[in-house]
Amino acid sequence: MRLLILILFAILALFQYDLWFGRNGFWDYRETAVKIVENHAENEKLSQRNQRINAEIQGLTKGFESIEERARMQHGMVKENEVFYHIVKENK
Helix, strand or coil: CHHHHHHHHHHHHHHHHHHHHCCCCHHHHHHHHHHHHHHHHHHHHHHHHHHHHHHHHHHHHHCHHHHHHHHHHHCCCCCCCCCCCCCCCCCC
């Protein structure tokens, strides 16, 4: 009887080992869950960046004022002692 209990306990320990430490076990699941959360956060950042780039592209393709502003501000075309004002028109 003791031998049977010992064998059953060994089988239970073997199954528990596979559950916790084996391939696709609990710890693999936890690592994968953490990676999924990190990937979602990174995807959200990239999505926001893409939206900003898309808005900038739309601004550049729809108006020459934004092209002039970008050229003057980013490429140092504002002269010394010159103040560059960008007037934004309201859409009504």
